[in-house]
Amino acid sequence: MTMAELLIGLAITATVMMALCAAALAITTQWYKNDGTQALEIQGNQIYNRFNHYVSTSLYICQLTSGSLNSPTTPAGVLLWAFNGSPYTAASKVAAGELEYIYYDGNGTLWLYAPIAYSSMTSAQQTASATQLSYTTINAVGWPTTSFMKYNYVQGTVIGRDLSGVYFNADWLTSSTQRPALEFAFNLDRAPYSQTTQYDVSVLRAPSQPPN
């Protein structure tokens, strides 16, 4: 075998190996993409189910920060009047212990901030969480993030991760003939191969008028 033949043989071998590698890369990329897509769809449905559970059972949508579907770093939030009555306030009155805040932190995670169980609170926490608040107070812009989320009896739990943009919009908040509906859309991202957008609405099944 001459040197020229050896070099030609090596070049052919290298080309074949490159082709095999390219094919293997394409196949694994496709597997990765398939896997990511399936995982994201399941993840999206989980987020929807959790979100829908909190929203549909609540009494009222107190305030809302819309956020943006196209801006992953823009926070969004919905303050919900989750329930009313014992051990907190009388009918149509509201206390921090009756509220929940769904919050997108602008960093990929959707949170639920809710009070811990009344029976698990200290007596000071029980008193604080049952103190009646005015609707004006809880509806003030920024109150959920500057006050509610910082109460020592309020705890954050994760509703979903890998989000890259959340958008909320409320309709029929005070209608006497229709139930309030909360539209929400979110992007789920598993860079660089999979991304999905989910658009849904959640309707309050037994809504109340705003607390007073």
Added chain:
Amino acid sequence: MASPIRATNRRRGFTMYEAVLASVVLAFTVIAVSGSLTASNTQTQVLQQTATAVSLCRELLEEIASVPMTNPATGTTAVAANATSGPRSGFGYVGAYNNYTDSAAALPEINGSTLDVTDGQTYTRSVTVTLGAKPSNDSASPGTDFALVTVKVTTPLGLTVTMQRVFCNYPFSR
């Protein structure tokens, strides 16, 4: 003069026939591999679009759950012949959604604003409302006083996802 021994030891190269045959074999292999990759890619698209279509179906069905079955303006459950072209926030009762359709890359929200939730792809949604109908395997429910709402979504690949929900006629107050 060239040595006869040296001439007979010299190996011949590939013939044109062999080279073409090798190329054909290689081409078939490439086609087979790329075919499976294309099929896999299409399957991923089908999965994505079906999931989006399910979400869009569910959105409309859940949205319709927010309105009463009885038209507040007339006190009847009569179904509109065709949904009006305005924002869905003005529909007000279940029957008003009959024959509602939207088809756009950016779908209309309830208040009429648009939101691109389909990555710029066009999905077509349509709604039909049928009074008094019930699922064929339901022999217990009465034949009237409820509506069967059917939402159909067609994906950019032409797949169709259909979801149905029964809405009962009960009063709403808050």
